[in-house]
Amino acid sequence: MRALNVHYPLPQTAAAPRDNPQSIEKVELGRLLFYDPILSGDLDVACATCHHPNNGYAEYRDLSIGVNGSGFGINRTFNSPNTIPFVKRNAHTILNTAFNGLNITNNYDPENAPMFWDNRVKSLEAQAIEPILAFEEMRGTKYDEEEIIIEVISRLKKNKTYATIFKQVFRDEESITRENIGKALAAFERTLVTTNSRFDQFMRGDKDAISLSEKEGFEIFKEVGCGNCHNGAMFSDFKSHVLGVPENLKLSEFDKGIEERYAFRTPSLRNLRFTAPYMHNGIFNTLEEVLEFYEDIADGKERHEEIKASHYDEFVNELQLTSREINPIISFLNCLNDDDFDKKIPESVPSGLPVGGDIGR
Secondary structure, eight states: OOSOOOOOOOOSSOOOOTTSOOOHHHHHHHHHHHHOGGGSTTSOBOHHHHSBGGGTTBOSOSSOOOTTEESSGGGOEEOSSOOOOOOSSOOOOSTTGGGTTOOTTSOOOGGGOEETTTTOEESHHHHHHHHHHOIIIIIOSSOOHHHHHHHHHHHHHHOHHHHHHHHHHHOOTTOOOHHHHHHHHHHHHTTOOOOOOHHHHHHTTOTTSSOHHHHHHHHHHHHTTGGGTSOTTTTOOOOEEEOOOOOOTTSSSOOOBBTTTTEEEOOOOTTHHHHOSBSTTOOBSSHHHHHHHHHHHHTTOOOSTTOOGGGSOGGGGGOOOOHHHHHHHHHHHGGGOOOOSOOOOOSOOTTOSOTTBSSOO
């Protein structure tokens, strides 16, 4: 077994990049932008459409419906007629993404924090812009990637409320820019942390914070090899791995992941209560299904028609998971949940559009 079974409590606050210090005003601007569909091509999708606090800043869907959709969470459907595909990967929760990259040495750099299932951008500031550019998430058919940013900036400049707030927050001659939109959204997202789960309390010294069965589950979690990848304070090494996860047949083509190797980043195990369905494509509805999949691949079974067992990551061969360990591990994972996070939703947004987009609320 590799010596990677190191786990910590989360820090109480998230560090910010040197060029984007936190302020109350910036956070509140970011909150408005997060809930305002003004950032989308057709003015119908907000960040909160797929990352709503009532769903733990995630949503209970395998694959999200962004552009040309209506409804909330699992009840969201495409409008008719429709040519927009599903978002091809499961929506991460925003909770604790401010700590992405926090490794087994308990250090991290907010300017170089890996984001998304494929680690394609670094930092919350960069992450915040990506959905605006994405065709099926927020951009839609009217604009290309360059045009949508120009359009969004133009809309914000024409809105007197946003023009005033951006000027107050950034104090630049040209305060409404792509970079500052990302900075405001990131500042808000850095407040969406859950740092006091029962596991965190336990690791800070309260030995009664978790039950005996949860303690036993933690030991089993480490013994069978889960901690080889799910380690550190975030229970993720933030590295890419090939597991042979079955494809989601809602997608028109296989998702080949990082470098077309069918590799995807290790997700955090915090707040799993909010992040079902699981895996990069939401293919498994329950934690039992996830752990049964790991039992299968540990036995050399192939669950993806394009991925042979010989291509699995080396750590798969080190897994010692059997059906006996599943319930104790799930018992432990429950102590990583934390319901204490910011759930404040603006009553209105400066654009006057529906708060959170077309979600029927």
